[in-house]
Amino acid sequence: MTSRLARFAYRVAAMAGKEVLHIRRDPRTLYIALAMPVVMLLLLGFGLSFDIEHAPLLIVDGDHSADSRALATALVDNGEFSLVSAADPSEVPHVLRRGQALAALVIPAGFSRELAAGRDGTVQLLVDGSDGNLARSLMNKVDAMVRVAGQRRVGFTGTPPLQVQVHTLWNPAGDSALFIVPGVTAYLLAIAAVLLTALTVSGEWERGSMEQLFASPVGRLEIVLGKLLPFLALGMLQLLLVVTLGITVFGVPIRGSLSMIALTGFFFLAGMLGQGLLISVLARNQLVATVAGALSSLLPSLMLSGMLVPIENMPRILQALTVVVPARYLVHALRTLMLKGGGFAVVAVDLLALLVFAVAILALATLRFKRRLA
Amino acid sequence: MTTRAPVWAVILAAVVRKEVRQTIRDRRIMFLLIAAPLIQTILLGYAVDFDFEEIPTVVVDLDRSHDSRMHARRLLADRTFRRRPGGTSGVDAIAPLASGQAAAAIVLPPGLQSDLLARRPSQVQILLDGADPNRAMVVAGAAARYFAETTEELLRKQAAGAGLVPPPTIRAVPRALYNPTLATAPFMVSGVMTMLLLIVTTIVTAMGLSREREMGTLEQVLVTPIRPIILLLGKMVPFLVIGCVDVFLVLTAGVWIFGVPMNGPASVLVAGTLLYLSCTLGIGLLISAISKTQQQAFLAGFLYIMPAILLSGFMTPVLAMPAWLRTITYVNPVRYFVEILRANLLKGAGFSDLWWRLLALGILGSLILFVATLRFKKRVG
Numbered sequence A: 001m002t003s004r005l006a007r008f009a010y011r012v013a014a015m016a017g018k019e020v021l022h023i024r025r026d027p028r029t030l031y032i033a034l035a036m037p038v039v040m041l042l043l044l045g046f047g048l049s050f051d052i053e054h055a056p057l058l059i060v061d062g063d064h065s066a067d068s069r070a071l072a073t074a075l076v077d078n079g080e081f082s083l084v085s086a087a088d089p090s091e092v093p094h095v096l097r098r099g100q101a102l103a104a105l106v107i108p109a110g111f112s113r114e115l116a117a118g119r120d121g122t123v124q125l126l127v128d129g130s131d132g133n134l135a136r137s138l139m140n141k142v143d144a145m146v147r148v149a150g151q152r153r154v155g156f157t158g159t160p161p162l163q164v165q166v167h168t169l170w171n172p173a174g175d176s177a178l179f180i181v182p183g184v185t186a187y188l189l190a191i192a193a194v195l196l197t198a199l200t201v202s203g204e205w206e207r208g209s210m211e212q213l214f215a216s217p218v219g220r221l222e223i224v225l226g227k228l229l230p231f232l233a234l235g236m237l238q239l240l241l242v243v244t245l246g247i248t249v250f251g252v253p254i255r256g257s258l259s260m261i262a263l264t265g266f267f268f269l270a271g272m273l274g275q276g277l278l279i280s281v282l283a284r285n286q287l288v289a290t291v292a293g294a295l296s297s298l299l300p301s302l303m304l305s306g307m308l309v310p311i312e313n314m315p316r317i318l319q320a321l322t323v324v325v326p327a328r329y330l331v332h333a334l335r336t337l338m339l340k341g342g343g344f345a346v347v348a349v350d351l352l353a354l355l356v357f358a359v360a361i362l363a364l365a366t367l368r369f370k371r372r373l374a
Numbered sequence B: 001m002t003t004r005a006p007v008w009a010v011i012l013a014a015v016v017r018k019e020v021r022q023t024i025r026d027r028r029i030m031f032l033l034i035a036a037p038l039i040q041t042i043l044l045g046y047a048v049d050f051d052f053e054e055i056p057t058v059v060v061d062l063d064r065s066h067d068s069r070m071h072a073r074r075l076l077a078d079r080t081f082r083r084r085p086g087g088t089s090g091v092d093a094i095a096p097l098a099s100g101q102a103a104a105a106i107v108l109p110p111g112l113q114s115d116l117l118a119r120r121p122s123q124v125q126i127l128l129d130g131a132d133p134n135r136a137m138v139v140a141g142a143a144a145r146y147f148a149e150t151t152e153e154l155l156r157k158q159a160a161g162a163g164l165v166p167p168p169t170i171r172a173v174p175r176a177l178y179n180p181t182l183a184t185a186p187f188m189v190s191g192v193m194t195m196l197l198l199i200v201t202t203i204v205t206a207m208g209l210s211r212e213r214e215m216g217t218l219e220q221v222l223v224t225p226i227r228p229i230i231l232l233l234g235k236m237v238p239f240l241v242i243g244c245v246d247v248f249l250v251l252t253a254g255v256w257i258f259g260v261p262m263n264g265p266a267s268v269l270v271a272g273t274l275l276y277l278s279c280t281l282g283i284g285l286l287i288s289a290i291s292k293t294q295q296q297a298f299l300a301g302f303l304y305i306m307p308a309i310l311l312s313g314f315m316t317p318v319l320a321m322p323a324w325l326r327t328i329t330y331v332n333p334v335r336y337f338v339e340i341l342r343a344n345l346l347k348g349a350g351f352s353d354l355w356w357r358l359l360a361l362g363i364l365g366s367l368i369l370f371v372a373t374l375r376f377k378k379r380v381g
Helices: A002-025 A027-047 A066-077 A089-097 A111-116 A132-153 A176-207 A209-215 A220-250 A258-283 A286-303 A316-322 A326-340 A344-373 B007-025 B027-047 B066-077 B094-099 B112-117 B133-161 B185-215 B217-222 B228-258 B266-290 B294-310 B323-329 B333-347 B351-380
Strands: A055-061 A081-085 A103-107 A121-128 A162-169 B055-061 B081-084 B104-108 B122-129 B170-177
Touching: A002 A027, A002 A220, A027 A176, A027 A220, A027 B294, A027 B323, A055 A066, A055 A089, A066 A081, A066 A103, A066 A111, A066 A132, A089 A103, A089 A121, A089 B333, A103 A132, A111 A121, A121 A132, A132 B133, A132 B170, A162 B133, A176 A209, A176 A220, A176 A258, A176 A286, A176 A326, A176 B133, A176 B294, A220 A258, A220 A344, A258 A286, A258 A326, A258 A344, A286 A326, A286 B027, A286 B185, A286 B294, A316 B027, A326 A344, B007 B027, B007 B228, B027 B185, B027 B228, B055 B066, B055 B094, B055 B133, B066 B081, B066 B104, B066 B112, B066 B133, B094 B104, B094 B122, B104 B133, B112 B122, B122 B133, B185 B217, B185 B228, B185 B266, B185 B294, B185 B333, B217 B228, B228 B266, B228 B351, B266 B294, B266 B333, B266 B351, B294 B333, B333 B351
Parallel strands: A055 A081, A055 A103, A121 B170, A162 B122, B055 B081, B055 B104
Antiparallel strands: A103 A121, B104 B122
8 A cells, every 4th residue: 555655656756857857957947937927026016006106297377376376386396296387278188198298287267366256266177088097096186185275275274173094004105016016926926837837748748758658657647746746846936936025125014824825825836737737738739828828827817816906896797707716816815914914714715715726627637638648 | 924923922922821821720729819819808808997986895983973974974975985884893993904805994983973063173084905005095085085075064164153254265177088987998908909919929929930940840941942031021921910800809899898989090000000010020030039949939928028018008007117117118019009009099199199109119110020030040040
């Protein structure tokens, strides 16, 4: 009994050893596989942010009064906007269409006369609506600043009767990197795992070396495990790299359990490797495997995982679809573990889902593997 | 005498015919090149929505008075928030945030009504889940807006009660041009189109060529009298056509399903697409020229594609990037194409608005193609 187990382990180890040799012989692939997550994390951590400082704002002052100038100054002075000047309102569409400004504030002639007469002053805010998200946040910002400017004008300095105190938990500075890094981790792991497996395994089929393996006494489960183990190790190494970089460069806190991070990452990688294997079993061709792998893993883990776009904003059908996107669970687990803290209890559902996915897809891949043997 | 096509044209046609046959033979790859982009566009068009509505919110009303209930109701009347059960004390409010069941908690303090009546300042507390800063910003904005309006209203009432004329205020009347409902889909469809074109054309070109090298068929073709440049052209033509078909399909889906307007001149769209495809195909070629195997070609392709997409302004605005990254985006063809598409489709921009972006694409495209051809010739010779 033990000897059978020992033989099994020996064969798996032999397969894994062979795979490691393959990887070592082509160091360029190894370098890319390790350098890619690092480069990407740096680029994305620094580059992905929704918050624009100094958004270019066009101010058309048709009033030329002390009031209108004070309003313009109030908007530009606190650094939220950078000023683009224009003489008359007819230029507004031009400037917005070319993207030279994101919004235009038009102060009409007679603005200060209205205020002096004790009536409310109205200014017009034209926003480039093509990016709806950006437009909405610009509208809110300008609205608040104009209100404050109005209160300051009438000399209101007392305490407002209803004060609002906003506490942002876990990320008080609104740092985009803290949001992006846990999300990007899932994305980077998915790419490396699915595509590398899909490519190497379909490559063996393309070159005919898979048939040689079948001729040996190695069983299908042993082949599958032996093939996946080195990539699993590579994936865990990537996870370690990315997390270390997140902590040191971007100051991502690890408030939760580090072992839970490793465990969720492990389950996720197992599932992704299984997906890559399944694709390669079905495709048997590197080109088809790549495109299929990219479309089935990359885009869903980017768009349907909640990494950038919140899942609760999606239509019901797509929300239901995200249930089978493993990246969704990893993103949630990593965000919770890194930013909010906690251990097994907070990520139990994610762990279970990832485990179910991994086991199911690995079983499916192994089964399909057998059929192709015949 | 019948006019005969020049020899190079005949050869080119032959190479194109061979490539088309080879591509069509594998049904799966045709499916991936044509149907998959369409499916993805539709899926992602629905998936990406940054319009935060009905954010799950816990209201902790510690005052339980007429005023506190009224403020809670009015705050929730806006579609921004959706009330979630739970939270009877301030400490309780954090638990739903930690578990992710709610994204915001509003704590109305005890004595709110009596404080307001006695004109003592009263403090409302808002707790936000900062894990998603984007959403936190929207919540904070909506709440701040409500309370700013309420404050003004209260001040006016107080002034009126004291027999004073309320002071005039300033209002900004907002209007969104080009996309009045601020829908996300028209914006995203153009981005998705750019991304899919990049993936499909670059990767397929890069891997297709390195596959031929791997299998040794490239050498076989090279011993024929076909000049390398003709061979390259012939290999790229089918993918240029597939790229154009993809643009047409995705755009049709965008217009029909997501209401993407086509406000600008179509000529700019066509010119932009061709210039962009010359860049993406050129990069695919360059990648295949520097890689030995399909695996390397694919990895190099992704090493290029991912930053190119994310530094294009497709998801997050270029203006929000740090200055050094923004400088890099100037050599990113994806950035120009995203901008051209959006300005043309949504804002109706024409040649006079977009000429320098088209020029930049043209320059990048010819540079890339030039270098790629040189490298390819060197490899072959």
